[in-house]
Amino acid sequence: MADTTQSPRKYTAPALEKGLDILELLSTQESGLSQAEIARALNRSVSEIFRMLVVLEARGYVNQNLDNDRYVLTTLLFELAHRMPLVRRLTALAGPLMRTLAHEINQSVHLAILSDDAILVIGQVDSPGNNVMSVRLGAKIELWRASSGRVILAYLPEDELTEFVERAPLPEGMDLDRLRAELAQIRKAGSEVMDSFVVRGIVNISAPVIDHSGRAIAAMTIPHLERLNEPISFSDCRNRLLEATRTLTRSLGGGALVTAPDQVS
Secondary structure (H helix, E strand, C coil), X not given: CCCCCCCCCCCCCHHHHHHHHHHHHHCCCCCCECHHHHHHHHCCCHHHXXXXXXXXHHCCCEEEECCCCEEEECCHHHHHHCCCHHHHHHHHHHXXXXXXHHHHXXXXXXXXXXXXXXXXEEEEECCCCCCCCCCCCCCEEEHHHCXXXXXXXXXXXXXXXXXXXXXXXXXXXXXHHHHHHHHHHHHHHCCEEEXXXXXXXXXXXXXXXXCCCCCEEEEEEEEECCCCCCCCCHHHHHHHHHHHHHHHHXXXXXXXXXXXXXXXX
């Protein structure tokens, strides 16, 4: 929703802002909101909201549930995001690789990119097994709470890394010198193996997807779920992930990463 704490802008478009406010509000509501609830939440009149909703529904961005009169977002915004050339190309090339990888290692796999100051999951394949640990497609995750984010940042120029740190302050207990050292280790290893920041017992294995300029434009991650009597070792999972990201990197015109997959006990 609109940030009223910012300094006055040179140009405004009130009608557009009302429509965007509605979309942003509904994006946080799993079961939707009624017209009156939207008006109250945005401190707008019901008539204002009604006009916006009529247009948004006609354009396919929202849909009204006739059983309870609540408005929910459709998938149109998600579809629009996937029309972006980078996302479309990444997901088209990564999809078959991720499906093969998930089947081979019996683990879920997801692909993420930087989006503003967060990580956006643009590809997701579940494990074929009965027990699944996965990240929701379209999820937006705090930058410092995702191995994907750290792996992508490890390949950014220093000035861009500094900008990210200024916009998204480091978590408590982390300083810039320590972060630089950890990112340097990620570059050296060609991947990161790290306990999940949000789920106990899950170990993230994340590796970069590199473009022709040497930048990491995405990261592929396995949220590794340890199963009893699992025939595929943790080391095999990491090595096969690195093979998949190298293949995707080459498909995008990037050079193959020079780091060989080390054995991880």
